[in-house]
Amino acid sequence: MKLYNFEEIIDRRGSGSIKTDVLPERFGRSDLLPMWVADMDFRTPDFILDAIHEVCDHGILGYTKCPDAYYASIAQWLQQQHRWEIQPEWLQFLPGVVKGIALCVSHFTQPGDKIIIQPPVYYPFRSVPEQLGRTIVNNPLQEVDGTYCMDLQHLRTVIDSNCKMLILCNPHNPVGITWEKETLQELAEICVENNILVISDEIHADLSLFGHKHIPFATVSDSAQANSITLMAPSKTFNMAGIVSSFCIIPNPALRKDFFHYLKATELDQMHIFAGITTVAAYRQGAAWLQQMLAYVEQNILFVQTYLQQHLPLVKAVIPQASFLIWLDCRKLGLSQKDLVALFIDKARLALNDGSTFGPGGEGFMRMNIGCPQAIVAKALEQLRNACI
Ligand SMILES: Cc1ncc(COP(=O)(O)O)c(C=O)c1O
Incomplete structure (x- = not known):
């Protein structure tokens, strides 16, 4: 069975990706680790890229x-x-x-x-x-x-x-x-x-x-x-x-x-x-790619959970039963929503989704996208930890 690589770090800045390229408009600064928009930073699988290449190689987009x-x-x-x-x-x-x-x-x-x-x-x-x-x-x-x-x-x-x-x-x-x-x-x-x-x-x-x-x-x-x-x-x-x-x-x-x-x-x-x-x-x-990708995402989720328990116990991950988004319960930090968002953006330099944008019940929460290489997740958690000290 082919093994896929989910550790590869692909720089999306300048590619037109919303996640990386609208940070100044959406967050007021560009030096943020982007963990918001719900797409993943893994390479789109080869069988999909191949299908596109085949059409392009034919030469007519009619x-x-x-x-x-x-x-x-x-x-x-x-x-x-x-x-x-x-x-x-x-x-x-x-x-x-x-x-x-x-x-x-x-x-x-x-x-x-x-x-x-x-x-x-x-x-x-x-x-x-x-x-x-x-x-x-x-x-x-x-x-x-x-x-x-x-x-x-x-x-x-x-x-x-x-x-x-x-x-x-x-x-x-x-x-x-x-x-x-x-x-x-x-x-x-x-x-x-x-x-x-x-x-x-x-x-x-x-x-x-x-x-x-x-x-x-x-x-x-x-x-x-x-x-x-x-x-x-x-x-x-x-x-x-x-x-x-x-x-x-x-x-x-x-x-x-x-x-x-x-x-x-x-x-x-x-x-x-x-x-x-x-x-x-x-x-x-796509079945094999999906299975491997989900196994990788599960490891990322467990990594976040363990890291928070050890280093940032005031932030709690609601462990998802599906998908690559983690709902972070930050209420124990005791901050207003404005100050919580400012902590993530201006101190931790992280771009996450502000929980309050999801409506009632979202205050005190942030949504973190961990559909990315674990090295990025680790970097983000370090930045959050340093910001909370
Ligand atoms: C629940 C849900 N529906 C729809 C979408 C977006 O779907 P589309 O890009 O096909 O409009 C998202 C993307 O995050 C989503 O989470």
């Missing part, structure tokens, strides 16, 4: 059809990775998961309608609907013994007839939870009872860690299958976010007909030349 293997490769991946048997006709290409959320919000709700989210959560879940004139209803996650659960009792109390949609983050960014079947089943029942369509963002689905399993929302019950749109992508899994290739899965024929017609009418279902071929390459050839 209008290109969807590869024949596109739908079958996704269906096979979902079956192998998540034991989800889908019909290829349930699938449609989308130009990005956040754009998929925006399209669902625009198509299935009206300005003024209410959309439920469960903060702290990936900030576009709030910003996209709000900018489209929808009203956000918060059903905050409950913190229990250093981990998080959904507050389904509270959910029942905030629902009214104007709530039309719930955007689910499964697994949940930033707290890294892979939701359990019973939780998703109860959520599905509540949403069906109240005519609330579930948009399940499962972009982190392939990244389960430490023996946890991702459960696709649509698989937990008939109601979940009938009342959901699932959004997925190979982008986080294979570090190819710049390619912008994702897809939706809609088992319900009526919902599907309606939404796919909209995507076709607007030509948003048309993929660009690299999207299809890289997706097929990822799903056909």
